[in-house]
Amino acid sequence: MTPDDMENRIVRYGDLQPCRTAFIDAHTPGSDQKENFTIIGGGVSESPDQHVHIDIPHGFNIGAAGQPPKCRNSLHNHRTAEVFFVLKGRWRFFWGRWGDAGETVLEEGDIFNIPTNLFRGFENVGTDYGMIMAVLGGDDAGGGVLWAPQVIEDAKDHGLILGDNGKLYDSKKGQSLPEGVKPMPLLTEEELATIPEPSAKEVIGGYVRRYWDMVAIADRTPVNVIGEQGLIRDKPGFEVDFITRASATDKKHSHDKPSVLMPVKGHWRVDWDGGSATLAPGDTMSVPEGLAHSAVPSMTGEAALYHVVATGDRAGPTWLG
Template identity: 85%
Template sequence: MTPTEMEARIVRYGDLQPCKTAFIDAHTPGSDQKENFTIIGGGVSESPDQHVHITIPHGFNIGAAGQPPRCRNSLHNHRTAEVFFVLKGRWRFFWGRWGDAGEVVLEEGDIFNIPTNTFRGFENIGTDYGMIMAILGGDDAGGGVIWAPQVIEDAKDHGLVLGDNGKLYDTKKGESLPEGVKPMPLLTEEELAKVDEPTPMQVIGGYVRRYNDLCAIASDAPAKVIGKQGVIRDRPGFEVDLITRASATDSKHSHDRPSVLMPVRGHWRVEWEGGAATLAPGDTMSVPENLAHSAVPSMTGEAALYHVIGTDDPAGATWKG
């Protein structure tokens, strides 16, 4: 594969194209400055304005959220896995029907495999623009977002209506629901009663891992972060490893399906037969299946990257086996 062909599979941080109208809370005060990025796959955006950088199916989606300080992403749910790691800033994640069942603060490099069937939200509590990178299970990301009822009601007060076709309509722009499309129904009390509200101990102990702890594990070999043998024992349809300078090797290897490299610290030189490229934090690289490649730090200093690859496990609910 030529460098030009491979460059088409690299999304540089500086080339990311944001969407500011991706979700139903785009006009809601406190959430109206969010930027959503769909890097690999269709994502879960509700807006036709959303740009998709790489459409090649991987068995999972890669996205990102960028937010200024104190900007919040409203309470929502997914049918498949949603995994975040912090690229920039300091973030508070919260969960529960009203967002008060528990919370955890994540720093740069920390990773959070949010349990399915749980309402979750997050906000940037740092002092500058922050960015979190996201991995969503399945090629169709579980069919979209399930919003807490109050989010849909608040959004309507600010001009946005979500149709039962999963698309947004802005009444402030004179838009209305097309013929045959009804408003997205609110979850009933019976449906809400079936949504989990795990305790802080359950969530933080089972689904959050700190960057420094993972780096210590990755001193001899890549740290298995999420997967059958991961420190987070979940099987959401993909596996996540953390590779550091200490565990990187220049020996080339390949996979039978596409994989993704996402640096979180340092610069990384990726080599393959036919070329090489350098990745920086915030860049995302899709490595084709069966392409022998290697990835090693290209400069001195701290270096770490997350590696994601799909598995044959179904992209369904959080695995409890």
């Protein structure tokens, strides 16, 4: 594969195209400055304005959220896996029907495999613009998002209505629900009662892993972070490995499904049969199935990356499902 072919499968951090109207809380004060990015796959955006950088099916989706300080993403639920790692900044994740069942704060490099069937939200609690990278299960990312009822009601007061077709309509732009489309129904109290409210101890202990802990154990071989035998034992439809300078190798390997390389620290040189490229933190590279490749740090200093590959498992559920 030529370097030009592979360059088309690399999304550079500086080339990311944000969508500022991706979800129903786009006008709600406190959430109206967030930027959403769909990097690989169709994503879960409710807006036709969302730009998809690479539309090749991988068995999972890659996305990102960028937010200034004190900006939050409202409480929502997914039917499939949602995994975040912090690229820049400091982030508070919270969960539960009202967002008060538990919370945790993640620093750069930390990873959170959020269980399915759980209301979750997050906010930038750092002092500068922050970015979190996301892996979503399945090619269709679970068919959309389920919002906590209060999020839909708040959004209506600020001009946004979500149709039962999963699309947003903005009264500030003169839009209204088309004929035959009704407002998305709110979850009933009976439906809400089936959604767990796990404690912080349950979630943090089972589904959060800290960057420096992973660095310490990735001193010889890459660490399987999420997988059937991973640090987080789960089968969300993909596996996530963590690789550092100490565990990287220039020995080429391949996969029978497309894989993705996502540096979090340092610069990485990726070699394949036909060329090479250098990745920086925030870049995302899709490697075709069957292509022999390797990745090693290209400069001195701290270096770590996440590697994602589909497993063919159904995309969820986790133990809270």
